[in-house]
Amino acid sequence: MxxxxxxxxxxxxxxxxxxxxxxxxxxxxxxxxxxxxxxxxxxxxxxxxxxxxxxxxxxxxxxxxxxxxxxxxxxxxxxRPAPPATVLPAPGPAARAAGTVDPGSNRWWAQSDLALTTDSPVSGLTVELRVARTPGVVTTGHWQTRPADDFTVTVSEHDGALVYRWTLRPGRDMPPGPHVFAAQYNHAEGVRDASADTYTAVLTGADGGRTTLRGTFGR
Structure with missing residues (x-):
């Protein structure tokens, strides 16, 4: 060849x-x-x-x-398809919170106060105070500094705690400023240990941004 x-x-x-x-x-x-x-x-x-x-x-x-x-x-x-664009969530409302046992509490009764300060209007809010079921704990009431008609309030028992929950009603807004949410209860005689009590506040802004605050009440 x-x-x-x-x-x-x-x-x-x-x-x-x-x-x-x-x-x-x-x-x-x-x-x-x-x-x-x-x-x-x-x-x-x-x-x-x-x-x-x-x-x-x-x-x-x-x-x-x-x-x-x-x-x-x-x-x-x-x-290969292009990767989806990352969409960052809108920042939530600027806010601060602190939980304390009211100084007016006594040897048979106590009040847990959540001081919540917001820097901008809030269009959605859920506040939850959990009071551990130490001996003799029984709910006696609750209150808040904002109008009662602005919130739906419930008190229930869950996982060994009294759960006080405030939910801002649809269509209502909470203006900037200091606000207080209080849970009241009886307890066994003596100085009650509140170190197992906790709070959670979830705030939603007009643009959908969300902020979550958590903490304890200590002694």
Whole structure:
């Protein structure tokens, strides 16, 4: 077979070839993982001449495979959807809170006060005071400095605590300023330990931003 015909047949075979990308990748990975082969004796001039076209065909096939792999990778990356944009939540209303046992409490009765200060109008608010059920604890009432009609108020027992909850009614706003929410209860005679009592206040601004405040009442 003359050289011109051999080149033509190699070119036609290369054009008709459809490489198996998965197998090529697997062979490349195996080749990288295997240790380098030991040095081999150089073949004679006659053997090198006999292998010339075999090596050329292998190189042509390898180049075709690499081109095919590159095209596959480009197509795969190009088809990936763009990641969704990150939307940061609106900042919540600026506010501060502190829980204390009212100094007017006595050896049989106590009042837990939550002082809540807001720097901007609040369109949504939930305040929760949890009074641990220490001996003799029984609710005797509650109050707040804002109008009673602005809130829905409930008192329940949950997980060993009296739970006082104020929820701002829909359509009502709470203006900036200091506000107080108070829970009242009887308890066993003596100085009651209030270290297990807690509060949570969740405030929502007109733009939907939310602020959550948590704390304890201590002794």
């Amino acid at each position: 003359d050289e011109t015909r051999l080149r033509r047949e190699l070119r036609e075979a290369a054009l008709a070839h459809r490489p198996d990308h998965a197998r090529i990748l697997a062979r490349v990975e195996r080749g990288l993982a295997e240790p380098a082969p030991a040095p081999r004796r150089r073949p004679s001039a006659g053997r090198r001449a006999g292998r010339r076209w075999t090596v050329g065909a292998a190189v042509a096939a390898a180049v075709a495979g690499v081109v095919g792999i590159g095209g596959l990778a480009a197509t795969t990356l190009g088809d």
